[in-house]
Amino acid sequence: MIQAPKGTKDVLPQESYLWQHVENTMRKAAAVAGYREVRTPVFEHTELFQRGVGDTTDIVQKEMYTFLDKGERSITLKPEGTAGVVRAVIEHSLYADTLPVKMFYLNAPIFRYEKPQSGRLREHHQFGMECFGAKEPSAEAELITTLLAILTELGLENLRVHINSIGCPVCRPVYHAKLKEYLTQYKEQLCADCKERLDRNPLRVLDCKVEGCKRIAADAPVMLDHLCEECDTHFSGLQALLNGQQVPFRVDSHIVRGLDYYTKTVFEVIMQSGREGLALCGGGRYDGLVEQLGGPALPGVGFGIGTERILMELSNQGIVVEEPSVSDVFVAQITADDKADAFNVMQKLRNEGIKAECDHVGRSLKAQFKYANKINAKFIVMVGGDEGLRGMVRVRNLTTREESEMTSGDAIIYIRNNGEAGK
Numbered sequence: 001m002i003q004a005p006k007g008t009k010d011v012l013p014q015e016s017y018l019w020q021h022v023e024n025t026m027r028k029a030a031a032v033a034g035y036r037e038v039r040t041p042v043f044e045h046t047e048l049f050q051r052g053v054g055d056t057t058d059i060v061q062k063e064m065y066t067f068l069d070k071g072e073r074s075i076t077l078k079p080e081g082t083a084g085v086v087r088a089v090i091e092h093s094l095y096a097d098t099l100p101v102k103m104f105y106l107n108a109p110i111f112r113y114e115k116p117q118s119g120r121l122r123e124h125h126q127f128g129m130e131c132f133g134a135k136e137p138s139a140e141a142e143l144i145t146t147l148l149a150i151l152t153e154l155g156l157e158n159l160r161v162h163i164n165s166i167g168c169p170v171c172r173p174v175y176h177a178k179l180k181e182y183l184t185q186y187k188e189q190l191c192a193d194c195k196e197r198l199d200r201n202p203l204r205v206l207d208c209k210v211e212g213c214k215r216i217a218a219d220a221p222v223m224l225d226h227l228c229e230e231c232d233t234h235f236s237g238l239q240a241l242l243n244g245q246q247v248p249f250r251v252d253s254h255i256v257r258g259l260d261y262y263t264k265t266v267f268e269v270i271m272q273s274g275r276e277g278l279a280l281c282g283g284g285r286y287d288g289l290v291e292q293l294g295g296p297a298l299p300g301v302g303f304g305i306g307t308e309r310i311l312m313e314l315s316n317q318g319i320v321v322e323e324p325s326v327s328d329v330f331v332a333q334i335t336a337d338d339k340a341d342a343f344n345v346m347q348k349l350r351n352e353g354i355k356a357e358c359d360h361v362g363r364s365l366k367a368q369f370k371y372a373n374k375i376n377a378k379f380i381v382m383v384g385g386d387e388g389l390r391g392m393v394r395v396r397n398l399t400t401r402e403e404s405e406m407t408s409g410d411a412i413i414y415i416r417n418n419g420e421a422g423k
């Protein structure tokens with residue numbers, strides 16, 4: 001039997017309503033914040049991610065699904081959502097329009113060749129919001145409050161946003177040098193990955209989950225003590241706005257993020273349940289990225305959140321989402337000869353927007369009743385028999401157990417009027 005590739009997941013009909021519930025919540029929250037949808041291709045030229053996400057990141061070095069297409073071009077399946085959106089902003093000169101340009105993407109498929117484990121997939125789906133042309137910290141605050149509105153609306157509790165500032169090209173190099181100097185003293189005690197990180201990107205040592213590295217990182221100099229005036233003012237401004245909205249946040253100097261494009265603010269919401277350190281969401285400011293990818297100097301800020309991790313958190317927090325009915329009405333044919341009439345009644349119900357089904361598999365009348373119960377139908381409309389000869393149908397309300405004879409037109413009215421009672 002051919003199975004789905006490791007680290008991928010099917011979304012089956014019995015669970016897709018959960019995805020739709022999450023999607024609807026995200027769509028609504030994005031719309032009230034003035035964000036419009038953007039859709040970019042599932043694959044891009046590899047160079048976009050090498051230059052955008054950063055050549056030294058784990059994502060680019062180890063995790064990309066890269067291949068040569070038949071035209072010998074190096075193509076990569078999107079390993080994150082931001083670079084593609086930035087490419088689209090530049091390619092379509094969206095910055096020439098009124099700024100800021102605010103966009104979201106919904107359930108974009110993202111591919112990373114990671115070791116599959118709980119909450120870590122090789123294909124996952126992200127909702128992301130990206131805002132271009134806004135240099136003020138209110139842009140971050142807007143993203144964070146919208147993110148929390150989504151999570152709260154979904155019923156999640158114990159939410160806390162961890163925020164940090166990782167500085168800018170003015171203040172970060174000075175800090176990097178200090179951090180490297182500090183970490184070099186402990187080089188031999190660092191894990192193999194961190195030994196490498198020490199040269200490539202010492203900041204990443206700060207969020208290593210290995211105990212020994214965590215102990216060393218605990219006493220490392222922190223970026224927040226080395227921010228330039230502009231970054232410091234920006235970070236204080238963000239905190240004031242979040243405090244003003246009673247946003248539950250914590251300044252956490254260990255949030256550094258795994259992508260190279262961030263400047264100033266970075267933030268994450270950590271999962272309350274599940275493995276230690278697994279982020280529910282991550283984002284931040286990337287003021288240099290548009291320019292770095294060949295566009296004008298245009299600030300950017302955004303976040304991405306994995307739908308699979310939201311669903312995991314909903315389940316871990318015991319949040320139940322009511323499953324909508326598949327069909328409210330089953331139209332039963334009394335004999336096989338009544339098929340066309342039953343089909344006709346079903347079609348009339350559907351034309352009125354009522355969810356209705358009829359038999360397609362040649363079931364006996366008894367088996368049709370069983371099926372109606374199985375799909376949780378609220379009404380059965382029986383077509384044919386003696387009633388049929390009189391131009392009538394028989395309607396059974398499965399909630400009240402009442403049954404009566406009426407015309408098919410009256411049946412529609414009855415079902416519409418008693419829909420609530422039948423629920």
Ligand code: HAM
Pocket residue numbers: 079080081082112114119120121122123124125126128129130258259279280281282283284301302303304305306307308309
């Ligand atoms: P990221 O932190 O790499 O950031 O991913 C964002 C979110 O995607 C994570 O917090 C998590 O919910 C989900 N996620 C990541 N990897 C996996 C995986 N292997 N399996 C399941 N879920 C996963 C970014 O991708 C940035 N582009 C976010 C951003 C947007 N920053 C600014 N704008």
